[in-house]
Amino acid sequence: MTGMQVSNDKRLKLVSGRAHPELAEQVASELGIDLLPVSAYDFANSEIYVRFEESIRGADVFILQSHPAPINKWLIEQLIMIDAAKRASAKRITAVAPYYPYARQDKKHQGREPISARLVADLFKTAGADRIMSVDLHAAQAQGFFDGPVDHLWAMPTLVGYVRTKVDPDNTVVVSPDAGRIKVAEQWGNRLGGVPLAFVHKTRDITRPNQATSNRVVGDVAGRTAVIVDDLIDTAGTICGAVRVVLEAGAKDVIV
Numbered sequence: 001m002t003g004m005q006v007s008n009d010k011r012l013k014l015v016s017g018r019a020h021p022e023l024a025e026q027v028a029s030e031l032g033i034d035l036l037p038v039s040a041y042d043f044a045n046s047e048i049y050v051r052f053e054e055s056i057r058g059a060d061v062f063i064l065q066s067h068p069a070p071i072n073k074w075l076i077e078q079l080i081m082i083d084a085a086k087r088a089s090a091k092r093i094t095a096v097a098p099y100y101p102y103a104r105q106d107k108k109h110q111g112r113e114p115i116s117a118r119l120v121a122d123l124f125k126t127a128g129a130d131r132i133m134s135v136d137l138h139a140a141q142a143q144g145f146f147d148g149p150v151d152h153l154w155a156m157p158t159l160v161g162y163v164r165t166k167v168d169p170d171n172t173v174v175v176s177p178d179a180g181r182i183k184v185a186e187q188w189g190n191r192l193g194g195v196p197l198a199f200v201h202k203t204r205d206i207t208r209p210n211q212a213t214s215n216r217v218v219g220d221v222a223g224r225t226a227v228i229v230d231d232l233i234d235t236a237g238t239i240c241g242a243v244r245v246v247l248e249a250g251a252k253d254v255i256v
Contacts, residue, residue, distance in 0.1 A: 014036060015052070060091055064098075065095075086128030092130045106142050117138075121142075134153065168225070173196050174195055200246070202241070225254070228243065
């Protein structure tokens with residue numbers, strides 16, 4: 001017999017960035033494994049250094065990083081960790097980003113703008129990620145930005161199950177905070193048992209970030225519990241405006 005026979009030893013390694021290690025610890029606990037020990041620190045000029053303290057040769061490596069502020073730091077750290085895993089001969093590398101960085105910049109609103117969500121996908125691919133895992137992308141079609149498999153997970157089943165225990169479906173309305181989220185609100189309504197829908201008419205100056213005005217509610221919310229669903233909260237201006245106009249329209253209660 002020529003060649004060499006080897007056993008198919010599959011190993012899963014979970015690695016955490018420094019943005020939110022508590023989340024990775026909880027994930028590791030659910031999996032019944034330990035996090036891969038990592039040395040990570042910043043140089044005086046803010047450059048990031050990363051080194052894995054155990055061999056990951058031939059392993060299936062999941063690199064989990066949250067992306068709160070400062071988002072650029074945590075994105076670069078995840079890219080560096082992916083590069084380190086590639087150079088350490090990992091068999092497959094999955095970038096786990098519960099919030100996909102720059103997700104809202106998935107199209108051009110005006111000329112001479114970037115499509116930054118596509119750029120991030122290219123950065124993940126160039127760094128060495130074989131797969132991306134994320135939750136509730138701002139737009140589902142962003143999966144097509146990455147040249148490889150994308151696991152687009154939905155939190156809706158878990159959230160709907162929780163909300164169902166807090167409301168009376170016969171006296172509830174699902175409200176989209178703007179016209180762009182009506183499709184998602186419709187899915188919520190169907191999962192809650194076919195409750196009616198409403199949406200908030202909102203205007204925005206696309207030349208000014210984080211500036212939006214909620215004008216009025218389209219639909220009947222009077223005397224009902226309004227469940228407002230949105231995918232991305234930054235300054236909470238949109239949600240707060242939606243709550244205000246829904247209450248002004250006579251909603252009995254609001255769940256965000």
